[in-house]
Amino acid sequence: MPPKSKRASLPPQALDLIAARFKVLSEPMRLRLLIALEAGEKNVSDLVAATGATQANVSRHLQTLTDAGILSRRKEGLNVFYTIADPSIFDLCEHVCGSLQKRLAQQAKAFGG
Amino acid sequence: MPPKSKRASLPPQALDLIAARFKVLSEPMRLRLLIALEAGEKNVSDLVAATGATQANVSRHLQTLTDAGILSRRKEGLNVFYTIADPSIFDLCEHVCGSLQKRLAQQAKAFGG
DNA sequence: TTACTATATGACTATACGCGCATATATGGA
């Protein structure tokens, strides 16, 4: 998103793209896959083991993340290895987490914690 | 999200919260409302005019954003005014936009643009 | 070739969600 001065005139198309990006990150299982991949390249079987999900389900989510440009694929024999292609998403996640922590802390205080 | 060193041990519950946050931001209409509100407090009628959406639809999205702690409500007579309660979301949006621009530029170059 | 492994995908179900319509709930004025 452009800086504030230009934001109000964003074409609807651009907002759709930004929203789509957020949507890709809005599934816990996909976040799990990303975190598992932060330590480095892994193949599908590794990710199935790391997440406890079905192989089919893992494959689908990996496809979604790859289509979004967040992951990249590398085929090697029978295996397919996935890597983080856009590390900036972790900045995003940390940002969100900070915001959530602040809010939860406020709520806790309001409750008398 | 915690820094990389602690990220791998995040409880599933935390990931659900983060994913939920992203989901709130994954609707173009909600982004439109946020951008409209960045200029300052507005009531529902203003936002209906600004977005061209139905009053019912605007009300629903405002509720979603308020429940997420992103907006805050202030009632004044017949009107209800909404404000950005968590300005940090704009940092998020800019981050996403930068990432998208980089990727689209690469694709354009790969296409011979 | 056949058998085996790793990954992807078609079909299906269940659920969630955005939207519109109508209506309910305030609040203020005559």
Added chain:
DNA sequence: TCCATATATGCGCGTATAGTCATATAGTAA
């Protein structure tokens, strides 16, 4: 009181999507 205005909400529809199961595809080895 009665009416108008501003906002919220119950209901239904259509669509999107996560998940599972079974199967297809691709690569390896014998």
